[in-house]
Amino acid sequence: MLLLGGLLPLAVMPGFAGAAGFKIKHAETTLVDSVYWLDTTIDYDLSEQALEALDNGVPLTFLLEIDVLRIRDYVWDEDVASLQQRYQLQYHALTDQYLVKNLNSGAQHALPTLGVALSVLGAVLDLPILDRKLLVPGERYMVSMGVSLDIEALPVPMRVIAYFSADWRLASARYTWPLPF
Numbered sequence: 456m457l458l459l460g461g462l463l464p465l466a467v468m469p470g471f472a473g474a475a476g477f478k479i480k481h482a483e484t485t486l487v488d489s490v491y492w493l494d495t496t497i498d499y500d501l502s503e504q505a506l507e508a509l510d511n512g513v514p515l516t517f518l519l520e521i522d523v524l525r526i527r528d529y530v531w532d533e534d535v536a537s538l539q540q541r542y543q544l545q546y547h548a549l550t551d552q553y554l555v556k557n558l559n560s561g562a563q564h565a566l567p568t569l570g571v572a573l574s575v576l577g578a579v580l581d582l583p584i585l586d587r588k589l590l591v592p593g594e595r596y597m598v599s600m601g602v603s604l605d606i607e608a609l610p611v612p613m614r615v616i617a618y619f620s621a622d623w624r625l626a627s628a629r630y631t632w633p634l635p636f
Contacts, residue, residue, distance in 0.1 A: 475502035475622070477602050479630035484584065484598060491585040491634065493521065497577040497602055502622040505604065508613065509569075514545040516558070516608035517576065519600070523585050523634060526595040535596065536585050541605065542576055585634075596634035602627045 482495035499517070501509070509515055519540040524532040541558035546569075553572035556563040566572040590596060603626035606617045617623035 475500045475505070476625055477604075477627040479600060479602065479627050482598070482600055482630050482632060484632075484634055486587060486635065489587040490583050491523075491587065493579065493582040493584045493598075493600075495579045495582075495600065495630075497579070497627065499573045499577055501573075502625060504620065504622040505625065506569075508609075509544065509546050512546060512548065513610060513613065514543050514608075516605040517542045517544070517602060518605045519579065519602045521584055522599045524597050524599060525591070526597055532597070535589055538584055540579070540582065541608075543608075544572060544576060590634075590636060592636065594636075596636065597631055598634050599629050599631045601629045 477500065478498045480496045480498055482493065484491045484493055486492075497519075501515075505515060519542070521538040521540070522534060523536040525535050526532055543554075543556045543558055545554045545556075546552075547554060547565075550565070552565045552567060553569055554563055554565055555572050555575050564572075564575055566575060584598075604623065606614060606623060609617055609623075
């Protein structure tokens with residue numbers, strides 16, 4: 456009973472239970488006309504500091520990193536292809552809308568609530584990631600993906616705080632799966 460009582464304060468400490476972060480819930484690749492396409496679902500749980508900055512007009516940039524690796528038995532895996540997708544989330548107080556923008560393509564959506572904006576941000580569909588011609592028949596391949604908040608994209612005065620605060624180091628664990636040949 457003493458052990459349980461000692462853990463109770465940890466459960467209610469800020470940052471311990473329900474800590475902010477990102478989670479890749481699902482990812483898969485499909486081959487269509489010799490091109491591999493990615494579909495993924497990501498949950499974004501922003502920290503209080505990130506939400507406050509967003510509410511005050513600071514755009515948040517998210518970095519989706521995708522790597523295709525050739526699996527080798529006796530040496531390190533070979534990096535076949537790397538892709539970075541950058542997305543920006545911004546709140547516009549004048550229109551009371553959230554803007555989600557793909558910084559690679561320029562496509563953007565104006566959305567009514569933060570929840571809807573995070574859902575749109577977390578649904579990446581039909582993203583071309585690799586031409587099959589880059590793969591060697593008979594070899595094994597794996598896709599590895601992660602997403603993080605891009606601290607370098609914050610305004611300069613905020614970066615100093617973000618470098619030293621766990622509340623700003625928001626990232627997912629790497630999600631991996633085999634690439635079907």
